[in-house]
Amino acid sequence: MFRRWNRVVELYGAMLLGEIGGLSDTERIARYTRGGGAFHSGFFLEPPRMDWDPARLIEMTRRMHDAEPDGISWVIDNHDRTRSATRFGGGPRGTRRSLALMTLYLSLGGSPYLYQGQERGIGDGIVEPENLADPIAVRNANSPGRDGTRTAGCSVAATSRGERHGFYACGPQVAQEGETNAASSTGQHPA
Numbered sequence: 001m002f003r004r005w006n007r008v009v010e011l012y013g014a015m016l017l018g019e020i021g022g023l024s025d026t027e028r029i030a031r032y033t034r035g036g037g038a039f040h041s042g043f044f045l046e047p048p049r050m051d052w053d054p055a056r057l058i059e060m061t062r063r064m065h066d067a068e069p070d071g072i073s074w075v076i077d078n079h080d081r082t083r084s085a086t087r088f089g090g091g092p093r094g095t096r097r098s099l100a101l102m103t104l105y106l107s108l109g110g111s112p113y114l115y116q117g118q119e120r121g122i123g124d125g126i127v128e129p130e131n132l133a134d135p136i137a138v139r140n141a142n143s144p145g146r147d148g149t150r151t152a153g154c155s156v157a158a159t160s161r162g163e164r165h166g167f168y169a170c171g172p173q174v175a176q177e178g179e180t181n182a183a184s185s186t187g188q189h190p191a
Helices: 002-010 026-033 054-067 091-106 135-139
Strands: 041-044 072-075 111-113
Parallel strands (some): 041 072
16 A cells, blocks of 8 residues: 555655654564655654663664665654653753764764754753643643653743844743753854
8 A cells, every 4th residue: 555655656756754663673664665665764763762771772773774774764852752852861961962862863874853952952841730731641640741842942042132033932832941041042052
């Protein structure tokens, strides 16, 4: 079925990107993408499930890259899992680790996909219980859900007069605490 879809989308210069089950089964993912397979590319979704374990991260990355060096969509963060900067130790250490792994994935064949704020090493936002909106958190009393992952970082910090010079204002999809101008691109690269 997917091979038929592949032929149809090629008529339009489009591509099929698969979210393939068996997240850690690199050979299974490669079968769907290798040599003009069913999909042009497939997400490798194991890294968002992993904490900081350099040996395991390298082993999984090498195994996926060896199985399919060009048809993989590399992912470190997504809207369902804690952000890598938080998972990898939080603070400056977690940010450095997240950016290092992202740099590695940018150098591999295939296509890297960056989640909002990942290019700046932003960790999870802090969401107060009364502001939780994710159904997982709302329906399960002791679960923080995915709202912290889904908080958007500021693109450009406001000046002391509140000016943004044409850039969007911080407007996360859920109310959050702890978002600082230091996490913005302006905060990371002051004039």
